[in-house]
Amino acid sequence: MLESTVSSNSVLLVGAGNLATSLGVALCGAGIDVAGVWSRTEESARALGERLGTFYSCDMNALPQADVVIVSVADEALPQVLSSVATLFPSSLIAHTAGSISMDALREAGCSRYGVFYPMQTFSRLRIVDFSTVSTFVEGCDKAATETLRFIASELRGKVYDATSEQRRYLHLAAVFACNFPNALYAMSAELLRRNGLPFEAMLPLIDETAAKVHSLHPKEAQTGPARRGDEAVMQSQRSLLDEELLSVYNMLSDYILKNR
């Protein structure tokens, strides 16, 4: 009974950035009706609207009504965009996708039925993410809202978890440590290689194995390298190759590994 109700959901995407782009492609791929796309600029609204073959506008008034509105905009724009959405779509279930913003922000913006739909993944417009590989964390203002968000997430075929706003803050923080910071270290590695005429491509098998390893070993067991071995001679030799900025990073992370081995 519940399924037949929620499966008829139509969705509006408010925002057309990195996350909204992959999410829109996944929703359409799952046969969910994306009834319209809004973005602040005509250009980005059109890019995503045309990609999804759906109505788009930079004028929120022009959008059709829908069962669910998913708002995925920059955090600093969120309060204002949410209050426009709350006014224009009073009978919709309204959800935001921001890891670090509490569900309360939706109530405070005047939404009456609301929730959070947080796909924990790294989204870039240049690369469409397959949602079957995404963990999505949902939270609803009531049981029906939670069920609807859970249903949409499960239609995208990834894993679905419930998470409170407080848990989501920690998830987002943990994601910064598991994704954004490792990527910054890849960038440092690429820079070291570039300066010495070596191909970053040679690092890819190592990067892949490092990621694959923590599927079967805890990161503490998976740790290798000079700091893990307490190999001061290698560390001293490596320090001599680094400029001041990378040396600080090297020392801080090596100290962490030494202390926690």
Place this chain on the structure above:
Amino acid sequence: MLESTVSSNSVLLVGAGNLATSLGVALCGAGIDVAGVWSRTEESARALGERLGTFYSCDMNALPQADVVIVSVADEALPQVLSSVATLFPSSLIAHTAGSISMDALREAGCSRYGVFYPMQTFSRLRIVDFSTVSTFVEGCDKAATETLRFIASELRGKVYDATSEQRRYLHLAAVFACNFPNALYAMSAELLRRNGLPFEAMLPLIDETAAKVHSLHPKEAQTGPARRGDEAVMQSQRSLLDEELLSVYNMLSDYILKNR
């Protein structure tokens, strides 16, 4: 002509640690004759010898002669082990596997035919690495030595590159940034989740995608997260969740991302 000569290589493994274990399994899998295994302790010599179904001993005098001796021991033990190997196997091609140690160390230890065989990967005894995914960097004291090492590496079906001792130092350093440090960040992420009763497993799709992304985007283009967006509100909120140790890491890496975006 060269191939038919080198393809008859027999190999001794001196050392039975993380790297030697995966290398030994790969050599046997490629049909290369591993004629014996030595380790400082009887116990670890036996573990690897039995695994490979080959002769093992903790007495180096007991090992048979072989065409190639691959020495894979802790860096600080290397000079002494190399000089024993040079004395006992005067007609073998002797190679070490250490990223940060120059090829000269082999000459200085008294080896007459020598080289370096550096498989750039993260090796743990608990997880056997598939060498078809490994980039191996080789360097020989002369053309014939280089050819032999290149041949052995190519038999393992991974990518093979030539690298000088100086280039290898930078490769090893870049590997620390691309592998050991990201793994330390996974450990921090796991710790943050553990403290808040959340499963590290939920991070795995994110970790995988972060690694997969840099196959098609440069790490600078692939960068996402609050620091990449310059989102001070989220960063401030995240800082408030961290203890002193993780806060220093957070600030240093966020500053790097802010400066390099």
